[in-house]
Amino acid sequence: MFAFYEECSNKHLIRALPPPPPPSIYAAYKHFAYNSLRFSVFIEIQMSCTHLWCVGALLLATAVAQTTPKDEHFHEELVVRPLSGDHVNTYFQFTTRWHYGQKENLYHTQLTPRVIAELLQQFDVKELHIGLTQGLWRYETWGYPIVEATSGAEMWAWFKATNLTDQQVDKQWAQLANVFSGVLCASLNFVDNTNSIAPKHLLRPQFMPANRESFMRYASLPREIVCTENLTPWKKLLPCGSASGFASLLNSGYVHNTKYHSLGLKVRTLCQDHDEDNCILEMTQTANLVYDLRLLEQSGNDFSLRRLFGMGLNGYCELASTSKIYVQRNELGARYQLVPPPPAEETTTRGGYTVVYGVYDMQEQFQDQGERLFNIAWLAPKGELRRQRQKPAPPPIYAHRYLLGQGQEHGRIVTEVTNSHYAPLPILVQELIPWYVHAYLHTLNIRRRPLGRNEYGSERLPFKLLHYAPGKQRELPTHLEIGFLLPGQSSALITIDVDYLVLKWLEYPPDANHGHYINAALVASALPMGTNYSALPLEGHLFAHSFNATRPSYVLGLHTEALIVSLPTPDFSMPYNVICLACTVVALAFGPIHSVATKLIVVVRQTSAPRNFLKKLKEKLFSRGSPLLPTAGEADVPEGAGCLPPEEQDENENDNDEEEEKEREKEDKEDKEYAH
Structure with missing residues (x-):
């Protein structure tokens, strides 16, 4: 991850080194020493130096020279490691390596996503790293991860061109972040000059020639939250997508229930020195997960791929050159019995630290198994207590x-x-x-x-x-x-x-x-x-x-x-x-x-003395009765029984008019008295 190296200064180490490499390989080493010169001076104060540059330069030269033009390969790997504290680490790595030769071939991709190839050429990007992480890696109890990442979103890139300036790099950096914000459906569009820096010593390009000036930008968004919207477009960048292969195990419901999950994307260009027409495009997608077995509701200490991911493996990607699963068997993994047992084992020693891995080749496994789902079970000894386990x-x-x-x-x-x-x-x-x-x-x-x-x-x-x-x-x-x-x-x-x-x-x-x-x-x-x-x-x-x-x-x-x-x-x-x-x-x-504003106000003459509130309420209550219904006395009178001759009816009407006039005069008199 961090490319800084040391120059050889111990005389006895120099005598033990092999003869100097050829001039072409020595030229490839020059940019290693140049990129790490500042920090190498600091390292030389107290530490004896190494010849790591020699091994790296040889591997770089042979990797570029032995790859035939237009050669493209895809590899998928899964690593399962039991961790302390009832945790399990599963690490997915999908690697696409393409020897594209000249730059014009970047527009004719097969396994590599075309959007990635075009962006590298459009923005003069030689190396790019993007990480989307939720959770915190516990170094004291889990050791070191295979791929390092910080919480939230992290992005850094190296730009290289003939006539680039700082202003142009800042502009391309902002545009690159906006484009990958849409590619990965993340909030990388918030990356700008307010949260970006240009590291001087810690971060260094990996195998970038030093004959041209390079620019680097780094930004981090710790507030970013990783969710399903990031996992889906990330899987679409794979040659087989999420339909088959190891990516089919990455179910969002199980991935985001983990204690720690991190999605990574790394793209770098490897070119021979002074030969821009002989380059390799390397794209690596990683998914690092940490499961807490206590949250899986699993009886005992056993677990399996089906329990971790919700389903078994449905096969391997048909476009993959290799599809292998590595299971750590020593240390914390030694207490488990694997079912089925691994067909092969690989013992590796690195810096005095020995690890034994069980290897499952999925291409061979599914040729013998057919269409059935593949599952691996870890069976712990019966009666084992969690408190008996020792902390590493x-x-x-x-x-x-x-x-x-x-x-x-x-x-x-x-x-x-x-x-x-x-x-x-x-x-x-x-x-x-x-x-x-x-x-x-x-x-x-x-x-x-x-x-x-x-x-x-x-x-x-x-x-x-x-x-x-x-x-x-x-x-x-x-x-x-x-x-x-x-x-x-x-x-x-x-x-x-x-x-x-x-x-x-x-x-x-x-x-x-x-x-x-x-x-x-x-x-x-x-x-x-x-x-x-x-x-x-x-x-x-x-x-x-x-x-x-x-x-x-x-x-x-x-x-x-x-x-x-x-x-x-x-x-x-x-x-x-x-x-x-x-x-x-x-x-x-x-x-x-x-x-008040819309109703028409009309002055009405008061014809009767004001009544108190109780009287008004009584009249309103009794006036709500139905006047259309006949009374009990009226219902018993037969039809035509109340009819009078016309002469008598006229006399009654005259009498009623006289009574009404008297009542009006009386009311007018009362009104005048009330007014006085």
């Missing part, structure tokens, strides 16, 4: 990160790196601090503590390397790279004081009360042994290439935890409450106002 020894290097301070104005970022090895080891730390956290360089210091003590003393470690690029509000983050030598059996405490800025109300992200993230720190070192180390060698592209890949030193990279800062946050619910209150008041007032 901690790895040589691990790190943690946390915040100190009170309030929402000032704080302190603390990074603690521990070296459990007996010999001193070189450490390189990269910090990316966002622009809304202002760091003070004069407060940076490193204190040392032996592992037997509980508190840090006044002993300080000197800086061997320091690069500082101050941030700028709302434009650039703070970039810090620190190099120092950490003595054996001790821990180093790196502290720096910071201030928290007040944001504008439009700069707060959704769910602002959750907090604001500070990117995880990157820690790199060179291990003298291979304990708990399972990463692929730099010149290899398959997991099988890590077998017996002994080196004088092993490049290690790891990430710390991401931090959450609580900045002063306004009450975003206040406008909501005001809107609700205002709408309620307007709604209550609208009815009466609308009624």
Whole structure:
């Protein structure tokens, strides 16, 4: 992952080296030494150097020379490793290797996705790494992962062209992030200058010639959440998709229920020095999962592929050259019995660390098995208790990160790196601090503590390397790279004081009360042994290439935890409450106002004395009866019984008129008296 190397300085090692390589291979080595010159000076202070460049240059030259033009291969691998604490690590790797020759052939792809080939050529990208991770890898209990990744989204790329400038690289970097945001359905479109840096020492290109100037950009989005929307387009980049092969095991319902899952995409171009028409395009897709057996509701300590992924393996990809499953059988894997047993075993020794893998070749397995689903079961001894298992020894290097301070104005970022090895080891730390956290360089210091003590003393470690690029509000983050030598059996405490800025109300992200993230720190070192180390060698592209890949030193990279800062946050619910209150008041007032404004007001003359409230209520209640229904007395009168002659009817009407006039005069008199 981190390509920094050392030059050979020990005389006895130089005498033991083979004769110098041919001039073409020596030219391929020159760019190795150039890219790692700065950090090699730091390494040479305390450590004897190695001849890793010789092996890498030979493998690079033979890989390019022995590959026939227009040759394209696809490989799929699955690694299953039991971890401590009832956890199981499953690592998927899908590798496509294409010797495309000239650049014009990038438009005629077969197994490689055309969108990837076109983007590399359009944006002058020679190497690209993208990681989408949910969860945190526990180094102290699980060891080191095969592929390192940080929480959230991470992206870095190397650009190389003849006449590139920093402004052009920044523009291409933003465009590249936007394109892959659509390809992987991720929030990479938020990558811009406010969260991007140009590393100087820690990250280096892998096999990039140094005869031309190259530019690098790195960005991290710790707030990004990985979900099914990222897994589906990631699987569509595979030659067989998710219909067959090992990718059929990646069911989103089981993948996202894991304790840790990480999706990776790495693309790099390998070319012979001074020959741009003889290149190889290498694309690697990885999926790293960690299952907690206690959450699988499995009786006992047994588990299987079907239990982990919800189904068995339905076959292998027909376009794959190799399809193999590797199962670790020693250490924690020795307690399990495999059913069916592996047809072959592979014993590998790397830096004094021996691992035994059981190998299942799926192409041979399905030729004998037919169309049935393939499953592997891990059977633990009966009656075994979980508390009887021993915790493994901690790895040589691990790190943690946390915040100190009170309030929402000032704080302190603390990074603690521990070296459990007996010999001193070189450490390189990269910090990316966002622009809304202002760091003070004069407060940076490193204190040392032996592992037997509980508190840090006044002993300080000197800086061997320091690069500082101050941030700028709302434009650039703070970039810090620190190099120092950490003595054996001790821990180093790196502290720096910071201030928290007040944001504008439009700069707060959704769910602002959750907090604001500070990117995880990157820690790199060179291990003298291979304990708990399972990463692929730099010149290899398959997991099988890590077998017996002994080196004088092993490049290690790891990430710390991401931090959450609580900045002063306004009450975003206040406008909501005001809107609700205002709408309620307007709604209550609208009815009466609308009624008064739209109804026609007519003055009616009062013809009777005012009545009290009880009398009005009584009249309204009794007036609601149905006047159309006849009374009991009227119902008994026969038809025509109440009829009078016309003369009598006229006399009755005259009498009624006189009575009405008298009542009116009486009412007028009462009104006048009431008015007086």
